[in-house]
Amino acid sequence: MIATPPVASGPAPSAIASRPDRPVVLSCQGIERSFGGLRALKGVSLEVREGEILGLVGPNGSGKTTMVNVVTGFYPPQGGRITLYGDDVTGLAPHRVAQRRVARTFQNLALFKGMSVLDNILIGRHVHMRPSALGALFYWWWAEREELAHRRVVEDVIEFMQLQDIRDEPVEVIPLGLQKRVELARALVSEPRFLILDEPMAGMNQEEKEYIARFILDAREARGVTILIIEHHMDVVTAICDHVVVLSYGEIIAEGPPAEAIAHPSVVSAYLGERAAKRQRGGAAA
Amino acid sequence: MFYRRAGLRHTRYQDERQLFPLAFDRGLVLTVLAFLIAAPLLLDRLWLTGYLLPWLIWTSAALGLNLLMGWAGQIHLGYGAVMGIGAYAGVHLVRFGVPLEIAMIAGGIMSAGIGTVFGAAALRMKGIYLAMATLAMQFIVDFVISHNAAISGGTLATLQVPAVRFLGVPLTSDWATYYFALFVCFVITLFMLNVKRTSFGRALAALREKDYAAQILGVSTFRYKLMAFWVSSFIGGVVGTVLAVAYLRAVSPDQFHLELSIQILAMIIVGGLGSVLGPFFGTALILFAPIVLNNLLGSVAATFGLDLPIDMRAHLPLLAYGLLVIGFLLYEPLGLAKLYANFRNYMLVWPFRHAQR
Numbered sequence: 001m002i003a004t005p006p007v008a009s010g011p012a013p014s015a016i017a018s019r020p021d022r023p024v025v026l027s028c029q030g031i032e033r034s035f036g037g038l039r040a041l042k043g044v045s046l047e048v049r050e051g052e053i054l055g056l057v058g059p060n061g062s063g064k065t066t067m068v069n070v071v072t073g074f075y076p077p078q079g080g081r082i083t084l085y086g087d088d089v090t091g092l093a094p095h096r097v098a099q100r101r102v103a104r105t106f107q108n109l110a111l112f113k114g115m116s117v118l119d120n121i122l123i124g125r126h127v128h129m130r131p132s133a134l135g136a137l138f139y140w141w142w143a144e145r146e147e148l149a150h151r152r153v154v155e156d157v158i159e160f161m162q163l164q165d166i167r168d169e170p171v172e173v174i175p176l177g178l179q180k181r182v183e184l185a186r187a188l189v190s191e192p193r194f195l196i197l198d199e200p201m202a203g204m205n206q207e208e209k210e211y212i213a214r215f216i217l218d219a220r221e222a223r224g225v226t227i228l229i230i231e232h233h234m235d236v237v238t239a240i241c242d243h244v245v246v247l248s249y250g251e252i253i254a255e256g257p258p259a260e261a262i263a264h265p266s267v268v269s270a271y272l273g274e275r276a277a278k279r280q281r282g283g284a285a286a
Numbered sequence: 287m288f289y290r291r292a293g294l295r296h297t298r299y300q301d302e303r304q305l306f307p308l309a310f311d312r313g314l315v316l317t318v319l320a321f322l323i324a325a326p327l328l329l330d331r332l333w334l335t336g337y338l339l340p341w342l343i344w345t346s347a348a349l350g351l352n353l354l355m356g357w358a359g360q361i362h363l364g365y366g367a368v369m370g371i372g373a374y375a376g377v378h379l380v381r382f383g384v385p386l387e388i389a390m391i392a393g394g395i396m397s398a399g400i401g402t403v404f405g406a407a408a409l410r411m412k413g414i415y416l417a418m419a420t421l422a423m424q425f426i427v428d429f430v431i432s433h434n435a436a437i438s439g440g441t442l443a444t445l446q447v448p449a450v451r452f453l454g455v456p457l458t459s460d461w462a463t464y465y466f467a468l469f470v471c472f473v474i475t476l477f478m479l480n481v482k483r484t485s486f487g488r489a490l491a492a493l494r495e496k497d498y499a500a501q502i503l504g505v506s507t508f509r510y511k512l513m514a515f516w517v518s519s520f521i522g523g524v525v526g527t528v529l530a531v532a533y534l535r536a537v538s539p540d541q542f543h544l545e546l547s548i549q550i551l552a553m554i555i556v557g558g559l560g561s562v563l564g565p566f567f568g569t570a571l572i573l574f575a576p577i578v579l580n581n582l583l584g585s586v587a588a589t590f591g592l593d594l595p596i597d598m599r600a601h602l603p604l605l606a607y608g609l610l611v612i613g614f615l616l617y618e619p620l621g622l623a624k625l626y627a628n629f630r631n632y633m634l635v636w637p638f639r640h641a642q643r
Binding site for chain 2: 072073074093094095097098099102103104106110111112113114115119122123124125126127129130131132133135136137139143144146147148150151152186190
């Protein structure tokens with residue numbers, strides 16, 4: 001289904017083998033973050049390499065979303081250091097992080113109600129535009145050319161995400177699966193180098209999940225985006241991720257290629273309890 | 287029916303993004319504009335200066351407040367004070383002999399500067415707390431204006447506006463002041479329509495709906511909240527000057543009290559938040575409903591020979607007007623503009639209602 005000749009289609013073993021060679025996109029070292037007495041992140045260190053899809057998984061409340069919020073500047077870390085393409089971005093405000101061509105989607109949809117799908121996606125171009133009140137006042141001499149140029153980019157992404165039919169619909173009336181796709185389109189239209197997806201498939205049926213998985217893979221192939229994805233559907237994680245980091249209670253408990261990381265005994269016990277982990281170990285011995 | 291979308295085949299983005307893509311809408315707007323331009327020939331003096339002129343001026347102000355409340359989602363209860371600052375700054379400059387065109391802009395900048403300082407509260411506060419902060423602005427500005435003889439000329443003083451010219455035309459005749467107000471209203475309306483379809487307006491709307499999502503798309507909340515206050519207060523200041531020069535002709539502190547702020551707030555809420563059309567409807571309702579209701583009551587009392595006590599005749603229209611506003615808030619919170627949009631959507635596919643999406 002991937003149109004462009006793939007360099008590495010899907011989770012090829014070569015991707016894992018070559019992991020150390022690729023340049024580091026995001027590097028987090030010893031990230032600390034507490035909310036009152038709760039230590040949500042206890043010295044988490046992780047690296048995302050260029051061109052890979054990194055899966056961040058873990059049980060509910062393990063600190064995945066907190067981690068992403070720390071990286072994107074919503075919660076400045078209380079300890080540790082974050083670098084993006086080698087630049088220190090620790091504690092930078094979200095809009096400054098966005099200017100470094102990082103985009104993200106949210107776990108609970110964060111589309112702008114009362115606007116059309118098209119306008120929602122157009123906002124994604126904000127970092128590339130120069131909005132001003134005077135531009136609006138002198139629209140025909142000032143803003144129109146810019147608007148139309150960016151509209152062209154937006155239309156490319158609309159076509160890529162197959163949203164042509166619903167372009168003019170108000171965003172709140174379309175089904176959830178499509179809303180998630182609009183949010184992904186809005187993130188992609190800013191031409192990010194690094195894309196963070198927070199549960200892009202939550203609440204979706206099998207078909208919608210497969211669609212989104214396809215779009216994520218295509219985005220990587222066609223646009224060269226590096227992706228960090230938080231996801232609960234383990235079938236998806238094993239299918240599309242190159243590397244998986246498992247969090248539990250704010251600590252990394254396992255890391256590695258998807259199948260191995262997920263089968264790690266500490267991961268099994270974190271998800272299913274100690275007994276299940278023991279049974280698995282017993283089964284493996286027998 | 288009239289609003290036909292069938293047969294429209296836009297082949298360029300600018301055709302699709304034009305202000306009124308439907309031919310009927312364009313015709314309607316041009317008809318209304320033609321009527322407004324021909325109004326001095328068609329209407330007598332009372333209608334022109336008693337109804338149309340205040341309607342245009344208050345609509346301009348409501349549009350300015352709508353940018354802040356409807357687009358950027360920041361509540362403001364001190365818009366009357368913002369207009370007052372502009373009016374006093376403008377009138378003082380005009381009295382010094384500064385041309386009106388420059389005095390208007392200077393009044394706008396003065397309002398924008400002070401309005402943005404108070405608007406900075408919005409960086410820390412939201413909703414009801416911001417309402418209190420802007421209310422404080424209203425009272426502080428009222429106090430400073432009336433207690434500062436250099437500004438108001440004394441607590442009970444009024445400041446006369448001298449004879450002024452706009453673009454070389456002396457604003458002495460009724461039609462000259464009318465066209466002056468129409469021009470200002472036209473420019474502000476055009477600006478608001480364009481804000482709706484540019485990145486500036488989208489950034490403000492994004493801030494209103496989900497500020498965290500707007501931030502990660504690169505919209506700086508700091509910058510855009512202050513920009514919203516700046517632009518909205520600038521419009522308020524300019525309209526304040528226009529109000530003083532074209533309508534009041536003499537300014538006194540009590541003209542810019544809380545009543546004016548609440549009146550303009552009511553106009554955009556009844557008209558429709560975040561709509562360009564809304565303020566036009568809302569202003570008409572708020573300004574003229576009491577008058578119409580009063581006349582209605584008078585004629586009803588005359589026909590049925592009712593002998594209403596004088597205080598009842600004075601209060602009943604106000605009662606009905608209050609009920610009208612509450613009714614709108616209850617049954618159509620998005621205001622008169624939404625009612626019109628519903629009607630338009632219905633007529634788009636009439637009589638084939640099943641075709642409605």
